[in-house]
Amino acid sequence: MTPRVLLASCRELPESDGDDTSLPEALAEVGVDASWAAWDDPDGGFARADLVVVRSTWDYVDRRDEFLAWCAAVPALANPASVIEWNTDKSYLVDLAATGLDVVPTELVHPGRSPVWPVGPFVVKPAVGAGSRGAARFDGDLDAARAHLDALTGVAVLQPYQRAVDTEGETALVFLGGVYSHAFVKGPMLSESAVVDGSGLFVEERLRPVDPARDLRRAAEDAMDAAAGVLGLHRSDLLYARVDLVRGGEGEPLLLELELAEPSLGFRQTDGTARQRFASAVRGALARR
Ligand SMILES: Nc1ncnc2c1ncn2[C@@H]1O[C@H](COP(=O)(O)OP(=O)(O)O)[C@@H](O)[C@H]1O
Ligand SMILES: [Mg+2]
Structure with a gap:
C-alpha cells in the first residue's frame, strides 16, 4: 500500500514559504503520497497518516502549549514530540x-530577573521564538534593552552579539x-x-x-x-x-x-x-x- 505522509504547515502559509514546495513531488517519486495540512486543522487527518512531518508550523510561537499537545497526540511524528518539546525552547x-x-555564550533570563549585561553589543531574544521575531540587538543602551526584555513575556535569551x-x-x-x-x-x-x-x-x-x-x-x-x-x-x-x-x-x-x-x-x-x-x-x- 502507498504510505501516506502529511506535511504539517500553518494556516497563514499552508504550503510553506515556498522552500518545501517540491517535496510532495520528490516523495511521489519514491512511492510516497504526501500532502499539506495546517497543524491546527481538526480535519487534517493526522491520526491516520503513516507519518506526519513538522514543517512550516511557525505560528506555534504564541501558543506553544497547544502545539506541543498536538505533537504529543500525533501517533507518528517526525521529528518526535519529545525532540520538538526540547528544541522549541532555546534553553x-x-x-x-x-x-x-x-555554543554562543547564552544566559537565560527569567521574567522579572535582572541579567548581567554583556560588555559590548548583545542580543536579547525570546527563548520560544522563530523567524527572528522578537530578537533585537543592543549596544550600550541598557534602558532600551531592559524595556525589550520586559516586553518579552516568557524566558529570554541573552547573548553577546557575534560580529x-x-x-x-x-x-x-x-x-x-x-x-x-x-x-x-x-x-x-x-x-x-x-x-x-x-x-x-x-x-x-x-x-x-x-x-x-x-x-x-x-x-x-x-x-x-x-x-x-x-x-x-x-x-x-x-x-x-x-x-x-x-x-x-x-x-x-x-x-x-x-x-x-x-x-x-x-x-x-x-x-x-x-x-x-x-x-x-x-x-x-x-x-x-
Ligand atoms: N548572538 C547573536 N549574534 C549575532 N547575531 C545574532 C545572535 N543571535 C541572533 N542573531 C541574529 O538574529 C537571527 C535570529 O536569531 P536566532 O537565534 O537564529 O533565532 P530564530 O531563528 O529562532 O528566530 C539570527 O539569524 C542572527 O542573524
Ligand atoms: Mg535562526
Whole structure:
C-alpha cells in the first residue's frame, strides 16, 4: 500500500514559504503520497497518516502549549514530540553547552530577573521564538534593552552579539536522516535592512549555497552527536536537522541554533538531489515504524 505522509504547515502559509514546495513531488517519486495540512486543522487527518512531518508550523510561537499537545497526540511524528518539546525552547543551548559543545555564550533570563549585561553589543531574544521575531540587538543602551526584555513575556535569551555574522554570515548545515546533506549561508538578520515577510511570521532571509569550511563541518557533526546524546536518541531518529554556526571572536565555530522543529532546509538554495535525500530519509523513517 502507498504510505501516506502529511506535511504539517500553518494556516497563514499552508504550503510553506515556498522552500518545501517540491517535496510532495520528490516523495511521489519514491512511492510516497504526501500532502499539506495546517497543524491546527481538526480535519487534517493526522491520526491516520503513516507519518506526519513538522514543517512550516511557525505560528506555534504564541501558543506553544497547544502545539506541543498536538505533537504529543500525533501517533507518528517526525521529528518526535519529545525532540520538538526540547528544541522549541532555546534553553536547549544550555543543555548542549553543558556537554562541552562550543555554543554562543547564552544566559537565560527569567521574567522579572535582572541579567548581567554583556560588555559590548548583545542580543536579547525570546527563548520560544522563530523567524527572528522578537530578537533585537543592543549596544550600550541598557534602558532600551531592559524595556525589550520586559516586553518579552516568557524566558529570554541573552547573548553577546557575534560580529562575524555581519561579515561572514551564519552557516546552516542541513542533515537528513542524521547524515550531512548540504549547507547555505544566511546574512545578518538584525541589521537595518531586515524586512519582515508579508505573513508577519519571519524576517526575510538572504541565503546562498556554500561548501562549508572543514572546521564548520566538524562542529556541525559534533552538534549532532551532542544533541543525540542529550535526547537519548540515535542521530538517524532525526528526519531533519539544521545546525546554525557562527564564528566567535577567535574565529572558532560556535553553535547559534540547532533547529530540529521547523527549520527552512534551503532546498531552493541547493540542487535537486537534496530533495531526493529528504525523500529517502522519509522512506527510512517509514520503514522503521
Ligand atoms: N548572538 C547573536 N549574534 C549575532 N547575531 C545574532 C545572535 N543571535 C541572533 N542573531 C541574529 O538574529 C537571527 C535570529 O536569531 P536566532 O537565534 O537564529 O533565532 P530564530 O531563528 O529562532 O528566530 C539570527 O539569524 C542572527 O542573524
Ligand atoms: Mg535562526
